[in-house]
Amino acid sequence: MMTRSSSRLHSFFKLKCNFITNSVTTPLSSSRLGLDFSPHSTSLPSLLHSTSFSNNGDRPLSRYQKLTSLDHAFNLFDEMILRTPLPSVVKFTQLLNAVAKLKHFSSCLHLFKQMCVIGVPVSEYSMNIAIRCCCQMSRTNDGFALLGCCFRRAVVPDVCTFNTLLDGLIREDRIVQAERLFKKLIKHKLCEPDVVMYSTMIKGLCKFGNNDIAIGLLRLMDERGCKPDIYAYNTIIDSLCKDKMIEDAFKLFNEMVFAKGIQPDVITYTSLIYGLCNLCRWDEVSKLLKEMEDLRISPSFQTFSILVDAFCKEGSVDEAEAVIDIMVERGEVPNIVTYNSLINGYCLQGEMSKAKTLLDSVMSRGLIPDVITYNSLLNGYCKSLKIEEAIHMFHEVTRKGLNPDMIFYNTMIQGLFSVGRCGDACQLFDEMQAQGQTPNEYTYGIILDGLCSNHQVEEALSLFHLVGDSKLKNNIVVYSILIDGAGKCGKLDIVRALFHELHVKGLQPDVRTYTAMIRGFCRVGLLREAKNLFLKMGERGCPPDNVSYCVLLHGYLKNQHFDDVEILLQQMGRRSYSLDASTLSLLKDRIAAGSLDRGLLKLIGMLVPKELMDSFTGREKKLNGECGL
């Protein structure tokens, strides 16, 4: 369903679409319209081509930087070592760097060793390149070993060397060692941290969710006379956006722009747009895109990818396709990530034939689907209960030699449970472990929920007690699943026992736990207990959400308890909550039966989208007609 705001975003893009189409034929008129994203009057595609392969400004590329293949590099190296005298160490370093830039790290290390053998002196430059290769291959320990070797050859590490090693540690999630090294460098004055080193540490802290400490380090570097640059700010802004702390991100953004005078770039905007998309704050996304346009900051491939994904998740696949059209107009080539969003979008809507057609067309373009592509399709088939197609897809992936990951197994297991094939689901659960995939909390959640949904509450409980994992045993989500499952089977003794266990363990029930309890009480007609808990949850700092309201209301209606219906509907209206389909249908039944006053219709109208209300009242009129009312 497209929201009002996202449709506004869509108009913005339509404008862009028109602009791009116009710009192809009449480039001058588009710039007169002031809609040109490009920083220069040159057309965007050619601009992209001219800037993406050159990183040294206007200087011509050296023959080393022009290297495009490993063979070429090896031939050049062979030719160089035959020359007398040997070319300078600088030439060798340039060659090494070119190979490293091609991401052929082990070959680069091989060449470095060859250089040592034939007697080319090691410089701090060549050493740093070699160390970087180790780090990029997640072999930071080898990087440290290399540092030791070079040290013995009297090559002294500098701030670049340590930055590379710090980055390697962070890449390997060894944040404690990174922090230790950073502190040691400062304490023993081994080198003065520069802006890159601070930014690297900030990146590490953000990676581990320590946004506050990262901001602290940003302040510290400033105090120590090292001005934070756009890299440092972008890293924290991005991390805050990923953690849904968008207000803090904007606070830092304002500080960067207005207090520090640092101009935001496409990465700053892309991070903010990502954060806003995640929170469905479309108006602000649109505002930022406009701001970028005013500042002549051209959206990047990633900016577009984020928008494509956001539209798909929102259910607006058409709009996502429109964004892809703009990308193509700009000369960008959408990759498998872009199409995965689109395929997932179709799968979420249950449009499996469209998803499959798109997959075929993607493959015919030479793009190779990955495990994520197949996960989306598997999920789509499972959610649309097309289990045979899902199983077929599962086998196809295995046959292709792609290793199904844990998510893939989880999805398939959930699909099997959803059609009642508990035996097959449990068998796959065993098979997954035999294939070396360790089940996580999600897997157990799926299994426990699956068993309960298929009236096997006791089996679920015994599995729960059998698994020795403390992460599982102290997981409120798992408890909520069990409580909900037992409640749906009407096993109130188990529901109460589990809820009591929470208290004993000191685990805090969340809104889902309370809602599961309320659903359980309602199911067996214990409305007073349901109402009491509904009132209590708010007092305990966990106010009922939209689902809690629907569950209690549903319980009241089902049990012919009409006294509190109106007051609940009023409260929902004040909170801008909405009714779900099944509760709405029950309300309709009770009104048609004369148990509830028709005057409630106005109130109900405020709790459902207009289209649904029209069909609701339409159906009611028809029903009344049929009943001769």
Added chain:
DNA sequence: GTAGGGTTAG
């Protein structure tokens, strides 16, 4: 005439 840091999907 050389080396180090940031953004995209279930």
